[in-house]
Amino acid sequence: MNSRERVLAALRREPVDRTPVCNPTSVATVELMDLADAPFPEANRSPELMARLAAAGHTELGFDSIMPVFSIVQESSALGCAIEWGEKNSWPTVRMREPIWREPADIRLPSDFLNHSDIRCVLEAIRILRREFGGRVAIIGKTLGPWTLAYHCLGLEPFLLMTVDDPDKARLCLDKLKELTVLFGLAQIEAGVDALTLPDHATGDLVSAGYYRRFLRDLHAEFAETLPVPLILHICGRTLDRMEDIAQTGMAAFHFDSKNPPLEAMRIAGNRIALVGNVNNPATLLRKGPEEVRREVFNCLAAGVQLIGPECAVPLQTPVENLKEIPRAVRDWPPDHAQT
Numbered sequence: 390m391n392s393r394e395r396v397l398a399a400l401r402r403e404p405v406d407r408t409p410v411c412n413p414t415s416v417a418t419v420e421l422m423d424l425a426d427a428p429f430p431e432a433n434r435s436p437e438l439m440a441r442l443a444a445a446g447h448t449e450l451g452f453d454s455i456m457p458v459f460s461i462v463q464e465s466s467a468l469g470c471a472i473e474w475g476e477k478n479s480w481p482t483v484r485m486r487e488p489i490w491r492e493p494a495d496i497r498l499p500s501d502f503l504n505h506s507d508i509r510c511v512l513e514a515i516r517i518l519r520r521e522f523g524g525r526v527a528i529i530g531k532t533l534g535p536w537t538l539a540y541h542c543l544g545l546e547p548f549l550l551m552t553v554d555d556p557d558k559a560r561l562c563l564d565k566l567k568e569l570t571v572l573f574g575l576a577q578i579e580a581g582v583d584a585l586t587l588p589d590h591a592t593g594d595l596v597s598a599g600y601y602r603r604f605l606r607d608l609h610a611e612f613a614e615t616l617p618v619p620l621i622l623h624i625c626g627r628t629l630d631r632m633e634d635i636a637q638t639g640m641a642a643f644h645f646d647s648k649n650p651p652l653e654a655m656r657i658a659g660n661r662i663a664l665v666g667n668v669n670n671p672a673t674l675l676r677k678g679p680e681e682v683r684r685e686v687f688n689c690l691a692a693g694v695q696l697i698g699p700e701c702a703v704p705l706q707t708p709v710e711n712l713k714e715i716p717r718a719v720r721d722w723p724p725d726h727a728q729t
């Protein structure tokens with residue numbers, strides 16, 4: 390199997406020659422920017438640099454996937470949110486304290502959205518990657534879910550308050566914003582992605598499992614119906630309490646955080662959704678060494694996690710040696726028990 394076949398088979402929960410190493414979110418680091426000669430912030434705004442930095446995840450690190458949408462600001466930039474593009478060693482961010490909308494009636498999706506330079510950048514980077522790696526390596530795009538878009542455009546606190554004070558109003562916002570998720574998703578499919586990550590940050594640290602069920606489960610099921618490639622839902626933080634609902638969405642995979650023990654997560658997922666992750670970023674990949682990375686990879690493999698990778702976008706200071714250890718460990722599985 391080549392890398393693309395391996396990733397796509399695992400996303401369908403079909404047999405693979407070995408477990409794929411997959412990054413549904415960014416593996417860009419400062420070290421990788423130097424290796425690829427494609428630094429932030431330019432690599433978030435120039436298609437050539439974006440494609441080059443993303444490709445290094447495969448050519449330098451040995452991952453089976455390539456994911457060019459490093460940040461979560463492209464859509465919000467095109468919608469008119471204030472963006473801090475940052476420096477080489479910092480992430481672009483949305484200034485959520487300066488929301489652009491307050492009410493559902495304010496929400497207007499610009500007709501030229503797909504022509505905005507930060508959207509065209511992503512689509513062009515995908516086309517470049519498709520030409521260079523298409524058919525061999527899984528190319529993964531990213532389209533933000535309406536919950537995350539609501540944080541960006543209406544402000545995190547105002548939107549969360551709205552979900553409490555006027556749930557129907559909040560639902561109306563999500564309903565309008567979902568059009569954008571579909572529009573950008575379809576455009577990336579046309580540009581040539583094999584799968585799409587759909588981050589929608591209804592994380593256990595901010596909202597309850599009941600919220601996921603009431604506001605998002607059916608919307609997520611709708612995306613799985615509408616977007617004709619495997620979808621990888623990404624929600625950081627503690628999510629075990631909503632994994633049963635997530636498993637019912639029909640999404641191909643769930644990208645899960647190391648706050649959720651792999652064995653327990655696999656038990657809940659059953660054979661309804663593949664899991665991808667969940668090597669810890671802040672403690673392990675950023676601060677520890679290859680030995681500890683290897684142990685976590687083995688822990689995921691032992692639990693039967695279908696695709697292995699970091700739990701979320703890796704911190705920019707993550708050592709490349711730690712990231713390279715993930716594919717190395719996967720190839721060495723199962724370990725020789727005589728040595729361990």
Ligand SMILES: [Zn+2]
Binds near residue numbers: 623624700
């Ligand atoms: Zn995350």
